[in-house]
Amino acid sequence: MNAILRLLAWTLAVLLVALPVVAVVNGWIGAERWPLRTLRVQGALQRVDAARLQQTLLPYAQRGFFAVRLGDARAAVAALPWVEHAEVRKRWPDVLEVRIVEHRPFAQWGADRLLSEQGRLFPAAGIAVPRGLPRLDGPDARVAAVVALYNEARVLFAPSGIDVRALTLDRRGSWSLRLSDGTDVVVGSSEARLRLARFARLLPQLLSQQQRPLARADLRYTNGFALSWAPAQPPQTATPPRPRAGADRRSTEGRT
Incomplete structure (x- = not known):
């Protein structure tokens, strides 16, 4: 009986010590005693909305220093628009520290995503897409191949003063x-680089032979191209100047 009583006493003592710790760690108590009062963001935010970042972290910070779940907070921040990578730490006594790496957009990808300079695809929902981005598209597994051909094509057409606005695979x-x-x-689908190089080399000569814009070029031929030219613009005729009202009156008076 004495052994059982001693075991119960030890168990009760352990619970009395452990329960407060568990309560603090889970945020049941102590959030008001050890609150997180300061949000510190490392680095300047250019595209991530600071107010939205604060609203996202507030529910986690309210749990207090010991109970804040840093993994969940980091996942919530990483889901925000423009966030490529996020880290969340706590600093004693009351600081929640966030480090964010933002996506730097390189191109639009398909209808609803962007491609970062790091070659990562991310959703464009809720994002003001920067103007002037090229439009690229293709299977997700071929991102590197699409970017490589886009960069090569820009170099090929640059001597003609022409840029590449879109490329699709x-x-x-x-x-x-x-x-x-x-x-x-x-x-x-075959010899894409060779065909583009040949077309880019001959393009200035082709354009010089026509007074019309080139609408379409089909390079899927072994020894040439199929070209479609835009309709020629009709010559603009000069509009004769309208006579002034005062001159009309003078000519009429001269005939009476």
């Missing part, structure tokens, strides 16, 4: 481009 493996002068270029 469809599911069948066929490439197509849109140039800054409005020309749609169908490249095909």
Whole structure:
């Protein structure tokens, strides 16, 4: 009996010590005694909304220094628009510290995503897309190949003063481009770099032979291109100047 009583006494003593610790760690008590009062953001935020960041972290900070769940807080911050990577730490006695790496957009990808300079795709929902980004598209597993051909195509067309506005790799493996002068270029699925290099080299000569814009170029031929030219613009006729009212009155008076 004495052994049982001693065991119960030890168990009760352990519970009396452990329960307060568990209560503090889980935020049941002590949140008001050890509150997190300061949010410290490392680095300047350019695209992440600071007010939204604070609202996101507030429910976690309210649990207090010991009970804040840093992993859950980090996941919540990482889900915000423009956040590529996030770290959340606590600093004694009352600081919640956040480090954020923002996405730097490189291009629009498909209809609803952006591609960062690090080659990562992220959703464009809730984001004001910067103007002037090229439009790229293709299977997610071919991001590197799409970016590589886009960069090569820009170099090829630069001597002509033409940029690449869009590049697409469809599911069948066929490439197509849109140039800054409005020309749609169908490249095909084989020898894409060789065909683009040949077309870019001959493009100034082709444009010099026509007084019309080039609307479409199909490069899927062994020894040439199929070109479609935009309709020629009708010449603008000069509009004769309208006579002034005073001159009309003088000519009428002269005939009476």
